[in-house]
Amino acid sequence: DAKTTQPNSMESNEEEPVHLPCNHSTISGTDYIHWYRQLPSQGPEYVIHGLTSNVNNRMASLAIAEDRKSSTLILHRATLRDAAVYYCILLTYGQNFVFGPGTRLSVLP
Amino acid sequence: DGGITQSPKYLFRKEGQNVTLSCEQNLNHDAMYWYRQDPGQGLRLIYYSQIVNDFQKGDIAEGYSVSREKKESFPLTVTSAQKNPTAFYLCASRVKEAGTSGYNLDEQYFGPGTRLTVT
Numbered sequence: 001d002a003k004t005t006q007p008n009s010m011e012s013n014e015e016e017p018v019h020l021p022c023n024h025s026t027i028s029g030t031d032y033i034h035w036y037r038q039l040p041s042q043g044p045e046y047v048i049h050g051l052t053s054n055v056n057n058r059m060a061s062l063a064i065a066e067d068r069k070s071s072t073l074i075l076h077r078a079t080l081r082d083a084a085v086y087y088c089i090l091l092t093y094g095q096n097f098v099f100g101p102g103t104r105l106s107v108l109p
Numbered sequence: 110d111g112g113i114t115q116s117p118k119y120l121f122r123k124e125g126q127n128v129t130l131s132c133e134q135n136l137n138h139d140a141m142y143w144y145r146q147d148p149g150q151g152l153r154l155i156y157y158s159q160i161v162n163d164f165q166k167g168d169i170a171e172g173y174s175v176s177r178e179k180k181e182s183f184p185l186t187v188t189s190a191q192k193n194p195t196a197f198y199l200c201a202s203r204v205k206e207a208g209t210s211g212y213n214l215d216e217q218y219f220g221p222g223t224r225l226t227v228t
Binding site: 036041042043044045046049087096097098099100101102 | 113142144149150151152153154157167197199200201216217218219220221222224
């Protein structure tokens with residue numbers, strides 16, 4: 001399975017932007033980059049995914065490096081409800097998701 | 110509303126007893142998954158099923174069993190052979206074929222989880 005590396009934890013102030021990094025230097029050409037997040041005591045939920053181009057949706061933006069060896073999940077204005085564990089996952093079509101330990105984001109009021 | 114339900118939310122058992130965790134989905138998804146999560150850790154895949162009456166072992170299947178008799182249901186039995194069964198168990202589902210009910214082919218939908226404590 002292709003591997004990702006994320007910081008164990010990050011902190012942000014409420015209403016400020018948050019940039020969550022992910023390194024995936026062994027990514028292959030067919031691997032999609034997915035982000036999920038898990039709120040306390042809940043199941044993970046989908047945030048965003050992309051292949052090569054930057055992506056935006058109502059929850060976040062995904063910035064993908066030109067060489068695809070890294071990506072950044074951007075939360076434009078963090079709220080207290082965004083405190084969660086964020087997982088960066090590489091997915092090859094037809095394969096299963098592999099969830100690492102993720103980044104625990106704390107949002108300070 | 111469509112979704113995945115897991116019951117119960119909390120479950121307590123004595124060591125040596127088998128216990129079955131329920132997972133039901135009304136999303137018409139073909140694929141279903143069971144994960145285990147230990148404190149501060151990521152999710153580890155126990156079993157998955159791509160179609161009714163078929164399932165495959167994940168990374169940590171030992172001590173667990175599953176069945177998939179109906180598309181909507183994928184129960185997980187934690188047997189007495191599982192050496193360390195206390196954990197948070199998550200069920201998920203995913204559409205296999207593009208265009209089914211408008212669901213994103215790549216997205217996996219999770220249930221709320223069952224927290225199992227064995228003493």
